[in-house]
Amino acid sequence: MGGMKVALVSGASRGIGKAIAEALHREGYGVGLLARDEGGLRAVAEALGERALPLVGDVRKAEDWARAVAALKEAFGGLDVLVNNAGIGIFKPLEELSEGELREVLEVNLVGPFLGLKAALPLLKEREGVVVNIASLAGKNPFKGGAAYNASKFGLLGLMGAAMLELREEGVRVVNVLPGSVDTGFSGNAPGQAWKLAPEDVAEAVLFALRLPKRALPSEMELRPTRPQGR
Numbered sequence: 001m002g003g004m005k006v007a008l009v010s011g012a013s014r015g016i017g018k019a020i021a022e023a024l025h026r027e028g029y030g031v032g033l034l035a036r037d038e039g040g041l042r043a044v045a046e047a048l049g050e051r052a053l054p055l056v057g058d059v060r061k062a063e064d065w066a067r068a069v070a071a072l073k074e075a076f077g078g079l080d081v082l083v084n085n086a087g088i089g090i091f092k093p094l095e096e097l098s099e100g101e102l103r104e105v106l107e108v109n110l111v112g113p114f115l116g117l118k119a120a121l122p123l124l125k126e127r128e129g130v131v132v133n134i135a136s137l138a139g140k141n142p143f144k145g146g147a148a149y150n151a152s153k154f155g156l157l158g159l160m161g162a163a164m165l166e167l168r169e170e171g172v173r174v175v176n177v178l179p180g181s182v183d184t185g186f187s188g189n190a191p192g193q194a195w196k197l198a199p200e201d202v203a204e205a206v207l208f209a210l211r212l213p214k215r216a217l218p219s220e221m222e223l224r225p226t227r228p229q230g231r
Contacts, residue, residue, distance in 0.1 A: 004029070007024045009024070009031060010059050011035055011087060015182075016134060022048065029080075030076040031051060032053045038056045055071055065118075066119050079129060083134070084112070084131070087152075088104070102148045106152050114159060128172060129173075130172070134177055135178045136178055139153030168217060176221070177223065180225055181228075182196055183197065
């Protein structure tokens with residue numbers, strides 16, 4: 001495994017996370033696949049074959065992150081890239097949104113990436129690695145029914161913006177990727193809307209960032225559908 005780059009991708013059992021894991025694997029990375037869906041993870045890992053390690057865990061739990069990072073180090077020797085991708089959305093008017101629903105979204109979308117960064121940072125420092133956060137244009141543009149999701153993504157950009165300024169001095173680059181609408185069925189719409197971004201488009205943006213030389217830091221990348229709403 002000497003010389004092989006290694007990545008850990010959260011939310012890797014489907015959607016954008018699966019596409020990113022597949023793209024990194026094609027690039028020759030050893031890939032740790034982290035998600036709660038054991039069946040989905042194992043299916044992705046089996047399809048990828050060698051250099052894919054399924055890691056069942058909950059991004060809201062520090063101990064699951066610690067266990068995943070330790071397993072990845074044991075299997076592949078280190079870590080070059082952390083992709084914080086796991087996310088959920090609860091979309092409803094603010095008056096109908098419960099405290100529990102708000103906390104649930106914040107725990108996954110904001111606290112999860114924080115815990116992942118904390119767990120992975122010692123290994124990332126060793127290799128001057130990269131943290132890629134799959135944020136959202138919803139982290140800049142609030143919308144009706146998006147209070148919980150907007151709050152989580154605005155918070156993620158603030159958290160990781162500060163991390164970028166701190167960690168660049170130690171050679172660790174933090175990259176925020178902000179997709180617009182992606183055809184995953186995430187927000188309750190059925191997949192198959194051709195005007196939207198494909199998960200593979202987001203994966204290609206991640207690869208673009210990782211292919212840049214270490215002297216270059218693409219701290220924020222916005223990715224939109226060319227024709228919004230298919231117009």
